[in-house]
Amino acid sequence: MSRLSDSLLDQLLLQDVPLGDLTTEGLGIGARSAEITYCARNPMVLCGSEEAGRMLEMRGVRIDHLLPSGRMLAAGEIFLSAQGSAQSLHAVWKISQTLVEYLSGIATRTRRIVDAARNVxxxxxxxxxxxxxxxxxxxxxxxxxxxxxxxxxxxxxxxxxxxxxxxxxxxxxxxxxxxxxxxxxxxxxxxxxxxxxxxxxxxxxxxxxxxxxxxxxxxxxxxxxxxxxxxxxxxxxxxxxxxxxxxxxxxxxxxxxxxxxxxxxxxxxxxxxxxxxxx
Structure with missing residues (x-):
């Protein structure tokens, strides 16, 4: 399967955090140890999990659990978990979540059409x-x-x-x-x-x-x-x-x-x- 380049992922991160995180820095919580988990609220075909994981790693975060794109997830199933500083996790949180949501939407609709066709x-x-x-x-x-x-x-x-x-x-x-x-x-x-x-x-x-x-x-x-x-x-x-x-x-x-x-x-x-x- 195709792989998105690190330069593209870095561009996405910079769009969301171009000059720092005012909230996290202002509260003085950036150095705190933290953990993040991502799970499907509803059944879906996962896509973009590897990219979410790489964006976390690009900010010095340690990946503990990662499921691959193309996997059919049940509601509530965790597909990514990681640990790192609060500053790093907050920097990646929303852009990675949104990327996975949009890509998984396309992947899920594709799979439904594929399944409907191949049932025949x-x-x-x-x-x-x-x-x-x-x-x-x-x-x-x-x-x-x-x-x-x-x-x-x-x-x-x-x-x-x-x-x-x-x-x-x-x-x-x-x-x-x-x-x-x-x-x-x-x-x-x-x-x-x-x-x-x-x-x-x-x-x-x-x-x-x-x-x-x-x-x-x-x-x-x-x-x-x-x-x-x-x-x-x-x-x-x-x-x-x-x-x-x-x-x-x-x-x-x-x-x-x-x-x-x-x-x-x-x-x-x-x-x-x-x-x-x-x-």
Whole structure:
């Protein structure tokens, strides 16, 4: 699983404590020995625990207990505990708690979609889009992977994905522009989005490697999956747009085994209880 860099974690810490902790320093309690524990208030897929632990270690804190990202936690389960000075623990407390809450929220929603899909067909792949909040790509990728998903596309430089918005500027038929794309990037697959069954059928006939169905119904998806199976070699069919935990099973039942979704990025963070006290 990907690892967030210490430089990124240090930036997060500096955002929260740029010039010291006025409260802890003003009360004169910074040198006191203290302990901190983190636990899940509700069942959740854990993500970001290693980063929380590293932020504590970066402030000279000793880790006593740490569970890994990707672990399914029960309500009340402790996943991180540590000891150090009150000043260090207060400096890391909120930023580490918030990071784990947000990442675990994404990981938990991902796992729910993965489980719902694989209850129908275990080989189904859940691929999450790049519609993470801008500036959070590294942490978002970590959360998606902790939940059992993969990234659909990291950016424009990574894959060829032809949208109707591209084709609005192209006057040639699909077989011609696909040939040009293959010549420009012979090691890349050609992924093309289709908005109708008729468009998908034409793209299949022209040899697209992946047909991405945008906001298709399960019934329309089943038609395209059947068309793709008749083609040799058969293209991959991916469903995208509007896929959630509640409807993913219906799409998998069509025979589609690649599900593209943004749903894990949108929802509430998980709730993590932190206890910080003298020891």
């Amino acid at each position: 067909a275990p080989e189904t792949v859940i691929a999450c889009t790049r519609k993470n909040f801008p500036g959070t790509k590294e942490v978002s990728i970590r959360a998606i992977r902790a939940g059992g998903g993969i990234m659909h596309r990291l950016g424009l430089s990574e894959t060829i994905l032809v949208f109707p918005e591209h084709l609005a500027f192209v006057d040639e038929p699909p077989d011609i522009w696909m040939t040009k794309l293959r010549a420009q990037a012979p090691e890349k697959k050609i992924v093309v989005e289709a908005a109708t069954v008729e468009a998908a059928e034409q793209l299949i006939a022209c040899g697209a490697d992946v047909i991405q169905l945008e906001k298709f119904s399960p019934q329309e998806t089943a038609v395209v999956v059947d068309l793709a199976r008749r083609q040799r070699p058969s293209p991959v069919v991916a469903v995208a747009g509007g896929v959630t935990e509640d409807n993913v099973g219906a799409f998998v039942e069509t025979g589609c085994r690649l599900i593209v979704t943004s749903a894990p990025f949108f929802g509430k963070p998980c709730d993590v209880k932190v206890t910080l006290k003298p020891c």
